[in-house]
Amino acid sequence: MRDITMKHTDAVIIGFGWTGAIMAKELTEAGLKVVALERGPNRDTYPEGAYPSSIDELTHNSRSELFQRLAKTTLSIRYTANDEAVPYRQLAAFLPGTGVGGAGLHWSGCHWRITPEELRLRSRYEERYGKNFIPEDITIQDWGVTYEELEPHFTFAEKVFGTSGQAYKVNGEIVGAGNPFDADRSTPFPLPPMKNTYSATLFGKAAAEVGYHPFDIPSANASQAYTNPYGCQMGPCTFCGFCSGYACYNYSKASPNVNILPALRQVPHFELRAECDVVQILTDSTGKKATGVLYVDAAGNRVTQPADLVILGTFAYNNAYMLLLSKIGTPYDPSTGEGVIGKNFAYQNENSIATFFDDKTYTNPFIGAGGNGVAVDDFNSDHFDHGPLGFVGGAPFWVNQAGTKAIGGGPLPDGTPEWGSGWKKAVKENFTHVVSMNAHGTNMSNRANFLDLDPTYKDYLGRPLLRLTFDWHDNDYKMAAFTVDKMKKIAEAMNPKAMKVSVKKPGQHFDMTHYQTTHMGGGVIMGDNPKTSAVNRYLQSWDVSNLFVVGSSAFPQGLGYNPTGTVAALTYWSAKAIRETYLKNPGPLVQA
Amino acid sequence: MPISPPGSSRRAFLLKTVAMIPAMTLAGTALAGLAQAADGGPSGYAPSFFTADEFAFVTAFVDRLIPADEEGPGAVELDVPNFIDLQMNTTYGHGGLWYMHPPFRQAPATFGNQLGLPPREIYRQGIAAAETAIQAKYGKRFTDMTAGERDTVITAMQKKALAMAPVPASMLFGQFLTNTKEGYFSDPIHGGNRGMAAWKMIGYPGARADFTDWVDRYGAKYPFGPVSITDLGA
Ligand SMILES: Cc1cc2nc3c(=O)[nH]c(=O)nc-3n(C[C@H](O)[C@H](O)[C@H](O)COP(=O)(O)OP(=O)(O)OC[C@H]3O[C@@H](n4cnc5c(N)ncnc54)[C@H](O)[C@@H]3O)c2cc1C
Ligand code: SF4
Secondary structure, three states, X not given: OOEEEOOOEEEEEEOOOHHHHHHHHHHHHOOXXXXXXXXXXXXXXXXXXXXXXXXXXXXXXHOOOOEOOXXXXXXXXXXXXXXXXXXXXXXXXXXXXXXXXXXXXXXOOEOOOOOHHXXXXXXXXXXXXXXXXXXOOEOOOOOOOOHHHHHHHHHXXXXXXXXXXXXXXXXXXXXXXXXXXXXXXXXXXXXXXXXXXXXXXXXXXXXXXXOOOOEEOOEOEOOOOEEXXXXXXXXXXXOEOOOOOOXXXXXXXXXXXXXOHHHHOOOOOEEEEOXXXXXXXXXOOOOOOEEEEEEEOOOOOEEEEEEEEEEEOOOHHHHHHHHHHHOOOOEOEOOOOEOOEXXXXXXXXXXXXXXXXXXXXXXXXXXXXXXXXXXEOOOOOOOOOOOOOOOXXXXXXXXXXXXXXXXXXXXXXXXXXXXXXXXXXXXXXXXXXXXXXXXXXEOOOEOOOEEEEEEEEEOOOOOEEEEEEOOOOHHHHHHHHHHHHHHHHHHHHOOXXXXXXXXXXXXXXOOOOOXXXXXXXXXXXXXOOOOOOOXXXXXXEOOOOOEEEOOHHHOOOOOOOOOHHHHHHHHHHHHHHHHHHHOOOOOOOOOO | OOOOOOOHHHHHHHHHHHHHOOHHHHHOOOHHHHHHHXXXXXXXXXXXXXXXXXXXXXXXXHHHHOOOEOOEOOOOOOOHHHHHHHHOOOOOOOOOOOOOOOOOOOOOHHHOOOOOOOHXXXXXXXXXXXXXXXXXXXXXXXXXXXXXXXXXXXXXXXXXXXXXXXXXXXXXXXXXXXXXXXXXXXXXXXXXXXXXXXXXXXXXXXXXXXXXXOOXXXXXXXXXXXXXOOOOOO
16 A cells, blocks of 8 residues: 555546546547546446346346445435434445446436526526525526537437437427427437337327327437447347346447447547546645545555546536545535535435236336336426426426336335235236336425535545435425326326325435435536536536536436436536637636 | 246145144254255255254245245245345345444434344344244244244234344344345346246246347237246356
8 A cells, every 4th residue: 555646647537437438538539638537346348238147136236236335435314404314324215336337337328408497497487486486495596508508519418329219399390209398409319219118108198198298208228220429339229128227238228338438448648547436636735726636546555646637527426525525615504505515415306106907918017228218298397387386396207117127026006015925916916017107306406405524424445424414395295296196197097907106295204215216416516606506607616727527416406307418418518618718728717 | 827836845845844843853954955855856955154943934934925825936945045045145145235334323214224234144133033032922933833823923023013132123024025035036046036936927037138029019918938047058
């Protein structure tokens, strides 16, 4: 165990998931010498995704083969600032990634563009519903960037990911039966939509019957063979059903490993170092300039990597964690609402309905792909009148049949025992005859939900754990009840023999023991004012101008959709600002 | 399509065995070992982690969580006890997947297991505590009980109505339930789900993982039986 100082590099990237890989490609294209540091091991389609060993639910899902190893590091959680936190000891509610590719190696592939209204959420609500509409505890903000500004980057990200989908409107013209609520696009999707499962078609048909507007979920699972702008190749998805939580055996699911890394490997001025856990962003004596990073390598050496430019892309809340550890920016104080690092943590408010069919109707839920399905957007974003409803946000509804496996099992009708003959009979009767649908709701940032450092618990390097203070609040319960009620109309129109509705009830606490989603955001939010945001509209730190913080950490509040399409577009947007403006004249891109 | 569960005769023998053999004899004998010998299969599985007494407890417990019946095979005949024993020697069994640093504070169930014991110790200390608590409350050993009596005990544990320390009854129950379902439904490469019988029962195709031709055959039953990783030569 030694102290080592590496040779200077132009840019160092912390974390090699989607954001790190995109930045590595962009910055090396700009001619910079780039070193990427990833805390987890090297990973790729082979061996992690190799068939048949990757088709193993026990190893991958139950034993978390690809997910972050909590034994080394985790976060602690409590419901309110008055509670003592306890660690998230066993993976369940969310499944953060580690290793080359990050969660991008084992995500699902629902690939969305945030709606234009959500990018200016506070202004939109105030304009439409009045200044007093937004509940007082809801700390939502505008993002400081518009859909029009991001559009080219959404388009390019879809090309890189090889996204399958049906456009609705391209350059102002209606081109097909896509999502009628979609904003204008500059191009169609690079690949046509995937085939749909029976479950998804049943849902779509019923949704149309009740007057909603079903469309195919844009999916980063390839509907056909494809070569992306980087020359990386994908094969057609086989609906294998081992998608979410698994590395794709088939080069069909977009990942940093399949869609970017093969191109980066050809670049001599790029270096990727796995098993390098960054412990601190180093700054000079003014605290205003980053000088590089300090990391611990696999042998336990403490290594300094000097760099001119630092990119932080360690996933959602981890970005706030690194800034808190590095003492960059002012930590958020929930009692005054001041400070920004750790502010506006937001999650996803997911609720669901399962519909059960007779023994002649085979829905075969084991057939599926992570990003595949049919959705309706009628109750997402601000696509409906919130005026009389008294809550902020909404939910897209969908059947996104990603592949049910035997251990995880499908939903079972209400009243089914947890074990014994009755349980077994119910599993046997329902496993291939069920359709599950989700209301994938927003979680609005709340004054009481935030991130800071835990005073008690430490990780394997002796670092204090990140502490999450989080619970559901009034707005969440109201949004859940309303959207599930609207989704129930679809479920009823499907004429199932039974239905099971799972919706958060007022007062129900956040449950760490059940999977919700791994869509967390906030903590290092973007905006137009350093008093209320941690990074500017280009994701540049207000405090340290040669530091850019990329990822869903920048989201001022949660979205209805899954985050990665927006994360990727924002990363390209930030990269463009670095390439075209920052590098010519390093310094703040926006004056505080 | 009715499926006759493989090994149902083994299970019938096992239950008779439980009923016939006095506790003293049973204490030194693994139930699954008896069951397998009766089937003419490989001679008794020798547990590598559990003691013979513990293994008998495990067997008697999982036999009720997933009993053999007219619907399909039970956990015992699909080697679930063996699966659980094998899991105890993995990183998981040793608690190596979990964050295990103190302090271990009490927290509501929504915060997960905060006790600080790895699965091995949940079983080791839990079974010992359960034996004591069951003896005290019911005046009998668990392995001497009829199926109905064992169901009563398991229900009490599930409902936190059996006082036990340091492992609470509901935690031992939860650990059993999770691992039993895993052993029943995981790929046979892990030692349970013998003959993929659980997959056959529910119509799950296992490691086939290619449905290009089936995704749009709407409403039809998937016609092929399961394959396992072992079948595929991995
Ligand atoms: C099961 C699952 C399904 C999902 N499905 C979808 C979906 O369908 N659609 C969607 O939009 N999103 C989905 N997501 C979310 C998606 O995976 C993330 O939004 C995306 O991966 C974020 O990219 P990122 O680069 O910010 O983070 P990641 O991909 O997580 O990469 C961050 C990397 O940083 C590394 N790192 C962290 N700390 C350090 C450190 N100190 N030093 C060095 N390296 C570090 C991590 O190990 C990791 O590899 C899913 C996630 C999961 C887990
Ligand atoms: S469902 Fe398709 S994209 Fe997903 S892992 Fe399987 S083959 Fe790959």
